[in-house]
Amino acid sequence: MAPSLTQVSSNKHFEGTLTKYKFKSSALGDLDAAFNVFLPANAASAKVPVLVYLAGLTCTEDNGAQKGSFMKDAAQEGIALVFPDTSPRGANVPGEDDSWDFGSGAGFYVNATHPAWSKHYNMRAHVAQELPAVIEAAGIPIDWSRQSIFGHSMGGHGALTLYLQSFLPPAAGPGPNERQYRSASAFSPICNPTIAPWGTKAFSGYLEGGIEEARNVYDATQLISRVKENVHILIDYGTADNFLFQLNPDNFLKAAREAGHDDVQVRVRSQEGYDHSYYFISTFASDHIHFHANFLKA
Amino acid sequence: MAPSLTQVSSNKHFEGTLTKYKFKSSALGDLDAAFNVFLPANAASAKVPVLVYLAGLTCTEDNGAQKGSFMKDAAQEGIALVFPDTSPRGANVPGEDDSWDFGSGAGFYVNATHPAWSKHYNMRAHVAQELPAVIEAAGIPIDWSRQSIFGHSMGGHGALTLYLQSFLPPAAGPGPNERQYRSASAFSPICNPTIAPWGTKAFSGYLEGGIEEARNVYDATQLISRVKENVHILIDYGTADNFLFQLNPDNFLKAAREAGHDDVQVRVRSQEGYDHSYYFISTFASDHIHFHANFLKA
Numbered sequence: 001m002a003p004s005l006t007q008v009s010s011n012k013h014f015e016g017t018l019t020k021y022k023f024k025s026s027a028l029g030d031l032d033a034a035f036n037v038f039l040p041a042n043a044a045s046a047k048v049p050v051l052v053y054l055a056g057l058t059c060t061e062d063n064g065a066q067k068g069s070f071m072k073d074a075a076q077e078g079i080a081l082v083f084p085d086t087s088p089r090g091a092n093v094p095g096e097d098d099s100w101d102f103g104s105g106a107g108f109y110v111n112a113t114h115p116a117w118s119k120h121y122n123m124r125a126h127v128a129q130e131l132p133a134v135i136e137a138a139g140i141p142i143d144w145s146r147q148s149i150f151g152h153s154m155g156g157h158g159a160l161t162l163y164l165q166s167f168l169p170p171a172a173g174p175g176p177n178e179r180q181y182r183s184a185s186a187f188s189p190i191c192n193p194t195i196a197p198w199g200t201k202a203f204s205g206y207l208e209g210g211i212e213e214a215r216n217v218y219d220a221t222q223l224i225s226r227v228k229e230n231v232h233i234l235i236d237y238g239t240a241d242n243f244l245f246q247l248n249p250d251n252f253l254k255a256a257r258e259a260g261h262d263d264v265q266v267r268v269r270s271q272e273g274y275d276h277s278y279y280f281i282s283t284f285a286s287d288h289i290h291f292h293a294n295f296l297k298a
Numbered sequence: 299m300a301p302s303l304t305q306v307s308s309n310k311h312f313e314g315t316l317t318k319y320k321f322k323s324s325a326l327g328d329l330d331a332a333f334n335v336f337l338p339a340n341a342a343s344a345k346v347p348v349l350v351y352l353a354g355l356t357c358t359e360d361n362g363a364q365k366g367s368f369m370k371d372a373a374q375e376g377i378a379l380v381f382p383d384t385s386p387r388g389a390n391v392p393g394e395d396d397s398w399d400f401g402s403g404a405g406f407y408v409n410a411t412h413p414a415w416s417k418h419y420n421m422r423a424h425v426a427q428e429l430p431a432v433i434e435a436a437g438i439p440i441d442w443s444r445q446s447i448f449g450h451s452m453g454g455h456g457a458l459t460l461y462l463q464s465f466l467p468p469a470a471g472p473g474p475n476e477r478q479y480r481s482a483s484a485f486s487p488i489c490n491p492t493i494a495p496w497g498t499k500a501f502s503g504y505l506e507g508g509i510e511e512a513r514n515v516y517d518a519t520q521l522i523s524r525v526k527e528n529v530h531i532l533i534d535y536g537t538a539d540n541f542l543f544q545l546n547p548d549n550f551l552k553a554a555r556e557a558g559h560d561d562v563q564v565r566v567r568s569q570e571g572y573d574h575s576y577y578f579i580s581t582f583a584s585d586h587i588h589f590h591a592n593f594l595k596a
Contacts, residue, residue: 011577012538018577066365066576072584240310278364279309279316286370 002137008034014075016040018065021138027130027174028088029120035131036065036083037140040075049146049296050080051289052127054155057198058105061085064152069282073289079296080142082135084127086154091120101198102205108193109158110218111173112206121206125174128162148183148292152281153243154198156189157220160233160252164223167231172217182295183232185288187281188241191252192221198246221252224266225259233266234291236284238274300435306332312373314338316363319436325428325472326386327418333429334363334381335438338373347444347594348378349587350425352453355496356403359383362450367580371587377594378440380433382425384452389418393503399496400503406491407456408516409471410504419504423472426460446481446590450579451541452496454487455518458531458550462521465529470515480593481530483586485579486539489550490519496544519550522564523557531564532589534582536572 008020018038025033040048051074053064061083064070074081087107093116096103107123132144151159163184166176193199194211203214215222224231233256237249249268256266274280306318316336323331338346349372351362359381362368372379385405391414394401405421430442449457461482464474491497492509501512513520522529531554535547547566554564572578 011573011575012536012571012581013577014581069367069370069580072367072580238310273310275309277309279311282367282370283310283312 002134005134005138013038014040014071016043016071016075018071020061023134025088025126025130027122027126029091031088031090031120033088033126034061034085036061037135038065038071038074038081039141040078040080042078043080043141047141047143048078048080050082050142050144050148051292051296052082052084052131052147052149054084054109054127054149054151054158055086056151056153056155057086058100059086059155060105063278067278067282069285070289073286077289077293077297079289079293082131084123084131087123088120093117093120102201106154106202108154108199108202108206108218109161110202110206110214111175113208113213114206115208117206122174123158124162124172127158128176128180129174146296147181148296149181150185150288150292151189152187153276154190156186156235157191157193157199159184159186160189160191160220161218161223163233164220164227164231165217167227167229168223183234183292185234185291186236187284187288188237188243188247188276189220189235189249190247191235192219192248194219194222196246196248221248221255224252224256224261227259231261231265232295234288235268236271236287237269238271238276238280240273241276243276300432303432303436311336312338312369314341314369314373316369318359321432323386323424323428325420325424327389329386329388329418331386331424332359332383334359335433336363336369336372336379337439338376338378340376341378341439345439345441346376346378348380348440348442348446349590349594350380350382350429350445350447352382352407352425352447352449352456353384354449354451354453355384356398357384357453358403361576365576365580367583368587371584375587375591375595377587377591380429382421382429385421386418391415391418400499404452404500406452406497406500406504406516407459408500408504408512409473411506411511412504413506415504420472421456422460422470425456426474426478427472444594445479446594447479448483448586448590449487450485451574452488454484454533455489455491455497457482457484458487458489458518459516459521461531462518462525462529463515465525465527466521480596481532481590483532483589484534485582485586486535486541486545486574487518487533487547488544489533490517490546492517492520494544494546519546519553522550522554522559525557529559529563530593532586533566534569534585535567536569536574536578538571539574541574
């Protein structure tokens with residue numbers, strides 16, 4: 001039986017409604033998990049397609065909803081948005097709150113295999129399987145057969161890897177179904193985390209097999225090499241991003257081209273002078289919503 | 299000599315730049331004051347008009363910049379935005395941090411006359427006189443002869459009263475010059491603060507003469523009755539606003555009509571189902587920017 005949702009708050013927004021819910025998450029070891037969902041006005045008459053936004057390190061389900069500037073265009077396009085949290089909360093694993101880039105707020109969209117973390121730190125299963133099932137069971141009018149995914153930084157890594165995993169199942173326990181997502185996009189994503197400080201720290205902690213275990217499942221640059229089907233990917237990053245050394249978009253682009261994915265399938269845009277902040281994200285938010293609308297409404 | 303500005307941060311945003319500065323504010327008793335300024339791309343070639351945004355209770359110079367969704371349209375219109383803080387910080391007046399609706403984060407855009415507060419709590423002088431002078435002296439390319447003002451809640455009160463005061467100088471010490479602002483708008487403003495709990499608490503604390511002293515200077519509903527010139531005012535409020543009892547937009551509208559200001563001069567819009575949050579503000583942000591652009595670019 002699906003867990004029941006408790007409504008935390010609700011705000012009218014661009015003629016639609018942004019609602020925050022919480023529920024007891026089995027994917028996260030029976031901890032309370034919160035998420036925001038934006039339903040455009042047209043959801044009153046029919047199920048709408050959905051775009052899932054994965055936030056970055058230190059964020060919650062609120063950052064994208066409050067600062068992303070996604071809803072104006074989503075409302076116009078008639079697309080729902082789902083904003084998950086970025087990690088379990090209150091798991092009380094030793095070391096969970098010792099650093100801002102590991103543990104709380106830093107789930108990295110993996111299913112943990114290290115025994116210390118594997119009960120709770122399963123954001124991959126939470127995002128790809130649990131949230132769609134729970135939201136569907138609650139009768140919220142979303143058509144999950146029309147689903148795409150995007151994100152920022154760690155969440156950009158999450159969006160790219162969940163999308164690419166959906167071409168290459170099964171792997172690493174509960175995750176996306178085959179072709180679960182129609183398209184993926186990312187702002188400043190961690191494209192090659194097995195060689196980036198944030199990624200290697202996360203994988204070394206959450207995965208029993210460490211970086212080696214991550215290579216085939218959680219590294220977008222590795223994954224794109226193995227996907228032969230047509231893909232729909234848009235990436236934006238800023239040239240003034242202080243974290244560019246963590247992101248490696250060039251590695252991803254090179255691997256994509258070598259695997260035969262052209263500029264229509266994988267578009268990587270370098271944005272002059274922009275940084276890693278939500279001021280960058282909101283500048284290009286409209287482009288990303290309309291990119292996904294092409295596929296969600298096809 | 300004008301105080302020098304220290305740059306705290308800078309982010310490229312919609313092809314323009316959002317920069318946070320701080321400086322030693324004499325209006326606020328030599329405390330450090332921070333503000334954000336957004337310059338659209340066209341400010342590189344000529345001075346641009348400016349819209350000042352006053353935030354509400356508990357906010358800082360960041361809330362409007364991060365959550366208001368003002369910059370996309372301001373960039374398109376070629377208008378600068380200035381985001382002041384909502385009070386002095388660190389004045390160490392006894393009681394300053396005892397409640398969320400008085401003291402820190404709650405300056406109410408007055409010049410305090412009570413001796414305990416009058417050294418520091420002069421947000422009226424800070425916004426209307428000091429910030430334009432300091433920004434001008436720093437060579438930031440803003441044309442202050444083309445200036446309008448808007449705000450939210452307490453900041454809506456600030457925008458309306460500073461605008462209306464500019465038709466009725468002199469009063470209450472350093473404040474707006476004659477016709478300093480071309481237009482004013484507000485989201486969920488405290489329209490009649492001398493009869494609202496937030497307003498009476500603030501005035502009783504900051505002003506030696508209390509509510510009586512506030513009536514002729516700091517109450518928009520009182521002020522609009524005395525202004526005979528043509529005005530340009532837009533107000534939006536939500537019918538689901540839990541703080542509607544603090545706002546009294548109907549009183550303001552009635553006083554405006556009785557003073558002969560028609561629907562072109564004073565437009566008050568009731569927005570069905572919206573609340574007091576930035577989700578409401580951002581929904582109508584675009585309307586407000588374009589409203590002011592009519593006058594700033596005339």
